[in-house]
Amino acid sequence: MEVFQRLEQEDYEQVIYCQDRASGLKAIIVIHDTTLGPALGGARMWNYASEEEALEDALRLAKGMTYKNAAAGLNLGGGKTVIIGDARRDKNEEMFRAYGRYIQGLNGRYITAEDVGTTVEDMDIIYQETDYVTGVSPAFGSSGNPSPMTAYGIYVGMKAAAKEAFGSDDLSGKTIAVQGVGNVAYHLCSHLHEEGAKLVVTDIHQDAVERAVQDFQAEAVDPNDIYDVNADIFSPCALGAILNDETIPRLKAKVVAGSANNQLKENRHGDMLHERGIVYAPDYVINAGGVINVADELHGYNKERAKKKVSGLYDRMTQIFEVAKRDGIPTHQAADRLAEERMEKVKNARNTFLQNEHHILSRRRK
Numbered sequence: 001m002e003v004f005q006r007l008e009q010e011d012y013e014q015v016i017y018c019q020d021r022a023s024g025l026k027a028i029i030v031i032h033d034t035t036l037g038p039a040l041g042g043a044r045m046w047n048y049a050s051e052e053e054a055l056e057d058a059l060r061l062a063k064g065m066t067y068k069n070a071a072a073g074l075n076l077g078g079g080k081t082v083i084i085g086d087a088r089r090d091k092n093e094e095m096f097r098a099y100g101r102y103i104q105g106l107n108g109r110y111i112t113a114e115d116v117g118t119t120v121e122d123m124d125i126i127y128q129e130t131d132y133v134t135g136v137s138p139a140f141g142s143s144g145n146p147s148p149m150t151a152y153g154i155y156v157g158m159k160a161a162a163k164e165a166f167g168s169d170d171l172s173g174k175t176i177a178v179q180g181v182g183n184v185a186y187h188l189c190s191h192l193h194e195e196g197a198k199l200v201v202t203d204i205h206q207d208a209v210e211r212a213v214q215d216f217q218a219e220a221v222d223p224n225d226i227y228d229v230n231a232d233i234f235s236p237c238a239l240g241a242i243l244n245d246e247t248i249p250r251l252k253a254k255v256v257a258g259s260a261n262n263q264l265k266e267n268r269h270g271d272m273l274h275e276r277g278i279v280y281a282p283d284y285v286i287n288a289g290g291v292i293n294v295a296d297e298l299h300g301y302n303k304e305r306a307k308k309k310v311s312g313l314y315d316r317m318t319q320i321f322e323v324a325k326r327d328g329i330p331t332h333q334a335a336d337r338l339a340e341e342r343m344e345k346v347k348n349a350r351n352t353f354l355q356n357e358h359h360i361l362s363r364r365r366k
């Protein structure tokens with residue numbers, strides 16, 4: 001498909017290709033929608049098989065951020081970056097400084113943060129070139145690594161989903177299959193272990209698996225076997241599109257609740273989960289803890305305030321389950337409805353003219 005045709009299909013605002021030969025930077029910044037405010041979303045560094053795959057990932061992730069930020073009640077739009085490369089091999093300081101300068105050039109339309117493959121240290125480098133970066137080190141007055149707060153949000157959202165499926169939000173004694181035990185899932189496992197859940201984990205990196213086995217007495221399985229585990233809850237915490245025609249029929253769990261972005265390969269896979277009576281916690285709602293945390297930096301970071309807001313994901317999930325039941329729709333549709341309604345209402349409320357620095361009246365006074 002032609003790129004403009006693809007952008008028009010889901011009404012993307014802007015795509016920026018960034019290239020810097022000296023550092024090896026090849027990045028794609030996608031701004032999906034800025035109805036609610038500047039686009040905020042992380043930068044993912046991944047060794048994509050092709051440029052098409054990288055663009056498609058950036059597009060899907062950026063749109064997900066529009067819905068995530070809207071559903072979380074943030075005054076932020078949706079955007080995301082993908083940096084093409086192997087995060088364990090190809091990073092250098094110049095790359096992130098070059099990336100920071102591209103962000104600065106967008107003059108606040110896009111604000112970056114961490115995602116898979118990028119770290120607080122990378123954000124600190126970007127911060128040398130632009131203010132439009134969050135998840136910077138606490139030493140700079142920022143919020144640092146968003147993963148623990150994302151994990152906490154998944155934990156409370158998972159409890160709400162358990163209440164919906166099992167009639168109780170107590171996770172002790174529940175078997176939880178966790179796919180990917182990286183930054184978010186490690187902290188999630190810690191909460192779950194503390195509550196007395198039994199953990200079954202997998203990862204493509206053996207060191208990550210070993211850490212979870214050692215620290216939380218988790219059982220390890222092969223990456224391909226995680227879908228077949230006899231679990232109460234399946235928690236996808238790696239990459240997207242893992243809920244699909246091949247995997248859904250294999251799931252034994254009654255709940256799907258994890259941190260991965262874009263878990264449904266296609267929307268119809270949300271319908272498939274619904275038809276099988278599986279309670280699906282919509283990914284962009286349950287995994288909003290990180291963005292809620294970094295967005296708090298924009299007001300001057302306060303950890304207690306941010307955590308209180310993240311705790312609210314329990315009620316937000318419950319609200320989604322209620323809407324889904326009331327309207328007889330799958331949960332992913334209920335989440336979309338809430339996010340779209342908020343965007344529409346805010347858009348209408350902001351229809352009246354307000355002068356700003358770019359308006360001709362302001363320019364004429366100078």
Ligand SMILES: NC(=O)C1=CN([C@@H]2O[C@H](COP(=O)(O)OP(=O)(O)OC[C@H]3O[C@@H](n4cnc5c(N)ncnc54)[C@H](O)[C@@H]3O)[C@@H](O)[C@H]2O)C=CC1
Pocket residue numbers: 114115116117146147148150179180181182183184185202203204205208223237238239240259260261287288290291
């Ligand atoms: N870090 C954050 O605060 C947030 C992260 N997310 C999403 O949560 C997911 C995890 O993020 P992080 O923990 O930050 O990333 P991470 O890179 O630290 O962890 C992901 C883990 O998944 C593993 N993995 C990749 N493919 C796999 C596969 N096929 N099978 C098993 N394991 C596999 C990786 O080896 C890695 O250990 C991503 O989808 C991310 O976009 C969403 C919201 C916020």
Ligand SMILES: CC(C)CC(=O)C(=O)O
Pocket residue numbers: 040041042043068113114115135146261287288290291294
């Ligand atoms: C990692 C977050 C701070 C933002 C983001 O990109 C996300 O929630 O996916």
